Amino acid sequence: QKEVEQDPGPLSVPEGAIVSLNCTYSNSAFQYFMWYRQYSRKGPELLMYTYSSGNKEDGRFTAQVDKSSKYISLFIRDSQPSDSATYLCAMSGLDTNAGKSTFGDGTTLTVKP
Amino acid sequence: DGGITQSPKYLFRKEGQNVTLSCEQNLNHDAMYWYRQDPGQGLRLIYYSQIVNDFQKGDIAEGYSVSREKKESFPLTVTSAQKNPTAFYLCASRAGSSYNSPLHFGNGTRLTVT
Numbered sequence: 740q741k742e743v744e745q746d747p748g749p750l751s752v753p754e755g756a757i758v759s760l761n762c763t764y765s766n767s768a769f770q771y772f773m774w775y776r777q778y779s780r781k782g783p784e785l786l787m788y789t790y791s792s793g794n795k796e797d798g799r800f801t802a803q804v805d806k807s808s809k810y811i812s813l814f815i816r817d818s819q820p821s822d823s824a825t826y827l828c829a830m831s832g833l834d835t836n837a838g839k840s841t842f843g844d845g846t847t848l849t850v851k852p
Numbered sequence: 853d854g855g856i857t858q859s860p861k862y863l864f865r866k867e868g869q870n871v872t873l874s875c876e877q878n879l880n881h882d883a884m885y886w887y888r889q890d891p892g893q894g895l896r897l898i899y900y901s902q903i904v905n906d907f908q909k910g911d912i913a914e915g916y917s918v919s920r921e922k923k924e925s926f927p928l929t930v931t932s933a934q935k936n937p938t939a940f941y942l943c944a945s946r947a948g949s950s951y952n953s954p955l956h957f958g959n960g961t962r963l964t965v966t
Contacts (some may be wrong), residue, residue, distance in 0.1 A: 745894075773954050782856075782942055782957035783895075790952075827894070829955070839885075839910070840955055844894035 742766050745828055745843025754852050758815040762828035762843045765809065769830040772804050773840065774813045777825045786826075787813065818850045854879045856958035858943050863963045865937075873928045873961045875943035884926040885944040885955065888912060895942065901926055930963060937965045 745762045752758055760774075771790055775783035787802040789795045795802045801814040811830075815822055828843040856877045865871045877884065886898040897910030901920040915934025920926050930937045940962050944955040 771952055771954075775957075780960070780962070782858075782944075782959040785954050785956065788954050831952070839897060839900065842895040844892060 740765065743828065743830060743841050743843045746846050747844065748846040749849065750846060751849045751851060752818055754818060754820060754850055756818050756850070758818050758822070758848060758850075760813040760815075760826050760828075760846050760848070762811050763809055764811075764830055764841075766830070766832065766841070767806075767809070768832040769841075770832045771830065772802070772811050773829040773831075774800075774802055775827040775829060776822075777827060777845070779824075783827055815848075818848075820850050820852050823849045856943055856945055856956060858941075858958035858961050860961060861959070863961055865963070865965050867965055868932045869965075870929055870931050871937075871963065871965075873930065873941055873943075873963070875926045875928065875958060876924055877926075877943075877945045877958075878924065879945055879947070879956065880923070881945035881947050881956070882923070883946050884920070885946075886910070886916070886918065886926070886928045887942040887944060889940040889942055889960075898928065898941075930965075937963060939963060 743764045774787040776786050777783040789802045792804050792806040799816045803812045825845045825847045827845045829840040831840045859874045883902045885900040887895040896912050899918040901907035917929045942960045943958045946953045
């Protein structure tokens, strides 16, 4: 079983919808949680970076971490066609050697105008 | 602007040839990483380096080699021993080597071997 499981998608929503992207994990040592956005043929770009449990908001994006359930989410409000991309969750913690991050497999989102 | 530059963007090679992918960063980051991305499989770690002249194998190092002679540069060689080399290769770096700083990525090199 993988350490990080991400909802596989693909996900298709109309413009303006609220999008929820989710990951679960099994390693309780994970403390830092990241969301990356990856456009086709590009490298992943860091969207959100959070520590431990709680919420973090940045514009239309909200990252939520529930360590008790080992569950993280990324919410996108008022989704736009420019949000169409693959979203990757990533995690790291004390026992991840040399700061290696563990990634989910990604969820591909399409926002239709 | 600071960032990570990977070159070339696309690379085509014949089976049996070694090929070297370039990665340069001007972020003054200590640690650098190479990942491989295949459709539906997420990112898998090939090699990483925390300081100059030192590097460690990741989860899928077989058939690959690296060097770290300068802080700014971390080239990856895909050798003929790599059984399925066609993939999207991503270089990344982070400040320090600790788990509490996020990775920053380049824009990748797509390697096709026929």
